[in-house]
Amino acid sequence: MPELVQISSPVEEGPFEPRIVAFFCNWCTYLAADLAGTSRLKYAPNIRVIRVMCSGRVDPQFILDALAKGADGVLIGGCHPGDCHYQEGNYKAYRRVVVLKRMLHDWGIEEDRFRLEWISAAEGDKVRTVVNDMVEKVRALGPLKLGVPQEEFAEEMA
Amino acid sequence: MSDKPKVAFYWCASCGGCEEAVVDLAEKILDVVGLIDIVLWPVAMDFKRKDIEAMADGSITASFINGAIRTTEQAEMAHLLRRKSQFVLAFGACAQLGGIPGLANFWNREEIFQTVYQETPTTNNPANTRPEQVSHDNGHTLTLPGFYNTVFTLAEVIDVDYYVPGCPPTPKMPADTVTTLLSGKLPPKGTVLAPDQALCEECPRKDSKPDKLLLKEYKRPHQVLIEEDKCLLAQGIICLGPATRAGCEARCIGGNMACTGCFGPTSRVLDYGAKAMSAIASIADSNDEREIEKILAKIPDPMGTFYRYSLPASLIPRKKTEVKANA
Numbered sequence: 001m002p003e004l005v006q007i008s009s010p011v012e013e014g015p016f017e018p019r020i021v022a023f024f025c026n027w028c029t030y031l032a033a034d035l036a037g038t039s040r041l042k043y044a045p046n047i048r049v050i051r052v053m054c055s056g057r058v059d060p061q062f063i064l065d066a067l068a069k070g071a072d073g074v075l076i077g078g079c080h081p082g083d084c085h086y087q088e089g090n091y092k093a094y095r096r097v098v099v100l101k102r103m104l105h106d107w108g109i110e111e112d113r114f115r116l117e118w119i120s121a122a123e124g125d126k127v128r129t130v131v132n133d134m135v136e137k138v139r140a141l142g143p144l145k146l147g148v149p150q151e152e153f154a155e156e157m158a
Numbered sequence: 159m160s161d162k163p164k165v166a167f168y169w170c171a172s173c174g175g176c177e178e179a180v181v182d183l184a185e186k187i188l189d190v191v192g193l194i195d196i197v198l199w200p201v202a203m204d205f206k207r208k209d210i211e212a213m214a215d216g217s218i219t220a221s222f223i224n225g226a227i228r229t230t231e232q233a234e235m236a237h238l239l240r241r242k243s244q245f246v247l248a249f250g251a252c253a254q255l256g257g258i259p260g261l262a263n264f265w266n267r268e269e270i271f272q273t274v275y276q277e278t279p280t281t282n283n284p285a286n287t288r289p290e291q292v293s294h295d296n297g298h299t300l301t302l303p304g305f306y307n308t309v310f311t312l313a314e315v316i317d318v319d320y321y322v323p324g325c326p327p328t329p330k331m332p333a334d335t336v337t338t339l340l341s342g343k344l345p346p347k348g349t350v351l352a353p354d355q356a357l358c359e360e361c362p363r364k365d366s367k368p369d370k371l372l373l374k375e376y377k378r379p380h381q382v383l384i385e386e387d388k389c390l391l392a393q394g395i396i397c398l399g400p401a402t403r404a405g406c407e408a409r410c411i412g413g414n415m416a417c418t419g420c421f422g423p424t425s426r427v428l429d430y431g432a433k434a435m436s437a438i439a440s441i442a443d444s445n446d447e448r449e450i451e452k453i454l455a456k457i458p459d460p461m462g463t464f465y466r467y468s469l470p471a472s473l474i475p476r477k478k479t480e481v482k483a484n485a
Contacts, residue, residue: 060432064473081447092440094447098454099439103431106264106461108478146478 018138021066022047022075022131023058027085028121029077035124043128044135047075055079055116056089060100063114068146073113073138075130080118090118112137113144163219163340166198166210166239167249170225170232171259171309175326176250177201177224182329190333193340194219198239207235210242218243220339222322222332224250226259226470227310231303240316245339247351249332251325251420253312254350255430256470258325260309261462263469263476267307311470321350325420325467328406352405354425357417360404363389372443376456379416390416391441396463401427401434420467429473431465438464 024030030051036043052058055078063074076097078090097116104114115134119126169177181202183190197218198205210218221239223246225232240246251257262270275281275288293300312318322331335351338344345351358364367389377394384390390397390411397416399408403424410417423430442453457463465472 060436061427061429061473064429064432068473081445088445091445091450095439095442095450095454096436098451099435099457099460100432103435103460103464106477107474109474144478146474 016139016143018046018072018135018143019070020047020073020075020131020134020138021071022049022077023052023055023062024049024077025055025079025085025090026051026053028079028083029055029117029119029127031121032077032119032123032127035121036127039124041124041128043131046135046138047131054084054086054089055093056084056086056091058093058096060096063100067109067113067144070144072141072144073115073134075114075134076116077119077127077130078116080120083120109144109146110141112141162193162195164197164213164217165194165336166218166221166243167196167201168198168221168223168235168239169201170223170236170253170312171228172225172250172252172257174201176252179250179324179326179329180222180332183333186333190336194336207238210238213242215241216244220245220247220336222247222249222335223312224248224253224326226252226256227306227312227315228259228262229303229305233306233315236312236316245319246312246316247320247322247335248312248318249322250327251323251422251467253318254321254323254471255422255468256309256311256475257467260311260468260470261466262309264461265477266479267305271305308476309470314470319347320345321348323350323352323403323421324406328409331405350403350422350425352403352421355404356424357399357402357404357406357408357411357421361389361399361408361411363387363411366392368392371441373441374443374453376438376442376453378458384414386414396438396457398434398438398464401430401437418466419464422468422471430468431461431472434464435460 024033033049055076058076066074076093078093079085081090084090093116101111101114105111117130119130167180196203198210221243223236223239227233227236248254252259271288275283276286289302291302291304322335324331338351358367366387371391373394375394376396379395382393382395384393384395395416398419399417401423402417402419403421406421419430419434423433427433438457439454442450444450444453469475
């Protein structure tokens with residue numbers, strides 16, 4: 001029986017290490033992550049940061065694509081309400097996230113795998129707290145491992 | 159048999175509505191039959207699988223296959239028609255995107271069988287009898303098609319040349335498609351045979367759509383007396399026109415019904431439901447987190463609303479399956 005392994009997943013050895021895709025806003029959370037670095041604040045190395053110009057730029061397709069391609073969780077970091085560089089990009093992000101959370105629940109994807117946080121450029125410490133907390137929660141959940149129906153199909157056809 | 163181009167129609171997991179789209183040609187079907195020979199059409203004509211098996215490979219000009227793939231028999235017929243045909247067209251939303259039957263991907267085979275053969279109020283099945291693919295009775299052997307755990311789109315099972323969208327496609331689409339195929343001027347493989355723009359572009363209510371559309375409340379059709387010439391979204395009704403491909407002549411809108419998205423995405427979209435949700439959710443008119451939550455709670459069943467026709471074609475095509483214990 002062929003194993004259900006996704007192409008994008010590296011072969012895992014040793015204990016499970018969560019892979020979390022993080023979309024950080026250029027004007028706040030990305031700078032906060034920078035600040036965490038220059039302040040020598042250590043946080044879990046499990047996030048892969050993608051810099052976007054605004055949390056409002058994070059298309060729900062990006063989130064689903066990340067999860068479908070092997071991410072165990074997705075984190076979005078945006079500016080606090082009222083602080084958006086583009087006036088209301090973060091509100092748009094919030095509106096989409098509210099509905100997407102209900103949809104992820106219906107897909108059977110646990111709540112702790114997806115998170116939106118407001119983190120200003122001055123809050124390096126919050127980056128550390130949020131990332132560490134999320135990594136621990138996802139670690140406890142284990143790998144997401146969305147099934148690959150096409151492979152299941154090949155198996156059933158055999 | 160004449161040397162007219164041969165055309166086959168077949169149905170898989172579908173409701174029969176796509177067959178209606180062909181039947182709705184009414185007397186025009188005689189014009190079509192003047193141009194082509196129909197070699198398979200289970201809903202209307204008496205040809206058998208063995209008739210198709212006896213034909214030379216590639217001898218059918220075009221096969222129109224509607225419906226999603228739910229059973230092994232449907233997959234076998236799809237493979238057979240692929241082998242015998244020059245062109246295979248995924249006809250209708252179920253073949254293209256999985257359609258309504260694709261919503262079954264929120265459950266698996268075991269859960270579906272459990273409901274159907276055990277739990278429905280009218281079921282009395284104390285011995286827990288389930289359909290078997292092979293069963294023996296009185297010296298006879300009976301076989302049934304296998305039931306997949308997941309509903310698939312046609313393109314996940316065989317190579318598809320063109321897509322005809324819609325639930326169902328409009329009556330002019332099958333005729334237009336045959337004309338296109340016979341014209342020799344073929345669009346690139348993989349083309350969806352409908353305009354590559356949003357439904358709003360051809361909507362008769364387009365002019366009443368406000369420049370900046372924001373909603374304080376999402377309403378369901380029974381909660382509002384719908385004005386017949388005003389943009390439905392502007393009236394608070396969830397209309398998926400902004401995210402849906404045009405080509406249906408806005409027939410639902412003409413009937414004062416909102417678009418539910420059966421023509422699927424345009425070519426620039428990777429995942430229809432995610433894009434449709436994004437379009438609808440981002441117009442909630444508030445910048446206060448609690449109020450945003452309150453407004454958006456009025457959207458009933460977001461998965462059923464935004465993935466009504468396209469779950470098997472989405473980035474996450476089915477509900478998360480049980481993780482195998484440390485496989």
